[in-house]
Amino acid sequence: MRSFLDPSAQADVTSGQDSDQANPSRRMQGVSSAHFLKLIEERGATGFWTCDLMTGECTCSPGVSRIIGAETPQPFRMVDILERVHPEDRVLCEDLWPLTRSGVPVNRNFRIIRGDRTVRWIEFHSEVVLDAEQRPARAVGLLHDVTLQHEYRQTLDETLGRYRALVSSVATMEWRATASGEPIFSHGWTALTGQLESDVLRGSWVEAIHPEDRPAMVAAWEHAVATLTPYVINHRILQVNGEYDWFHSRAVPVLHKGGRSHEWLGMIVRHRDFGSPATHGGSNAGTLTAMQIRAARAMLQWTLEDLSRVSGVSVSSIRRIEAEGERATRANSLTAIRDAFEREGLAFSDGTAVSQRRRPPTRD
Structure with a gap:
């Protein structure tokens, strides 16, 4: 049995070159196909x-x-x-x-x-x-x-598997968008909101965002896309059960060499899973400490019943929050309490500070 590349086989191949002489387009002087095969084999x-x-x-x-x-x-x-x-x-x-x-x-x-x-x-x-x-x-x-x-494919699969496991343990969903900000992929959005993938691709996903939160969210996203800076925002999403809940959204640009934006990679995390109460517009608008709530009631001279009536949060819940802090309730309850105080002219900052932006109305 002769190998393709042994001398006698090359002689057979070379002997066939006579016919190639008549066609210059097929002729490569002094080179046979065996030379190319040998080059590949080596x-x-x-x-x-x-x-x-x-x-x-x-x-x-x-x-x-x-x-x-x-x-x-x-x-x-x-x-x-x-x-x-x-x-x-x-x-x-x-x-x-x-x-x-x-x-x-x-x-x-x-x-x-x-x-x-x-x-x-x-x-x-x-x-x-x-x-x-x-x-x-x-x-x-x-x-x-x-x-x-x-081996490369297995390494890639294992890397993607670790990434998927990490994201699924933290995020409610993940998503990607083009450099111009158009969504191209979402994993978990349909299960969360009931919207179809086609709704996401044509931009109808915005309809699932609470109307009060849309302007700030759109502005934050447009700013991030224009400046290639991380996108961070908190907003409410209409879930498939018909109820709104607070979510934390963030995304980062994935860049090519040279700084050209390739795509955006983002995730949405439910606030109670994120470990902090809901916030408005990316600030700490929903966060309140037990000390701040007690101080705000004192400044407004509100009883527990007054705060309950204005905020819609039950007296027992308020009492528990003041005793145990934000861990004792859902994020939307803290948001409702904060909204009630802010309508009366109070302002809150990080830590335990409470200030009065305007004089509260005189109580009868």
Whole structure:
């Protein structure tokens, strides 16, 4: 059995160059196809084979022997490949030879166990050459070691898996947008709001944002897109159950080299999962401490019942908040209490500060 690339095989190929002399467009002076095959084979990841479909006689290049870990001097048989297929992949290879003999081109990826007991991923590709009567006469093909590509793919899959696990443990949903701010992907939005993916793509997702929060949200997003700065905002979203709840949204631009924006990557986190109460417009508008609530009531001379009547939060809830702080209630209750105080002219800042922006109305 002669290899594709042994001297006698090259002589056969060279002898066919006489016909090429008549066609200058096909002639490459002093170079045969064997030279190109040898150049490819010397990279160590590719091998070529051919097989007479009538007699079963096969010939292979040295690259095939290197890939499958076979002894080069022994005659090459197609079974030399099939017998080395990894047990878990054999079901993928049962029809390789029957398909090839019937004239069907084959392209498969599977693992083999080499002679030295190492495992490699290979790509098996075959084509069939027909005889003068249009019957399959000879199969030609290649083996390509794609182990490195599979390692890269596995590393990428594991990296994406870790990313997905991290995001799903924190975020209610994730989303992506183009450099110009147009949404191109959302994972979890339909389950959260009931809107379809097509609604998101045509911009109807804004309708799920509370009307009072839309202007600030749109302004923040337009500013982030225009300046390539992180987008951070808090707003209410209409959920599939028909109720609004507070969410924390943030996104960052993913940049190409040179600073050109490629896309935006963002997530939305439910505020009670985020670990802090809801806020308006990206500020700390919803956050109140127990000390601030008590101080604000004292400044307005409000009883628990007064605050309950104005804010809509029950007396028992207010009493519990003042005793235990923000951990004792839902974010919307703190927001309602803060709104009630702010309508009376009070202002709050981080920490325990409470100030009076205007004189409160005189109480009867």
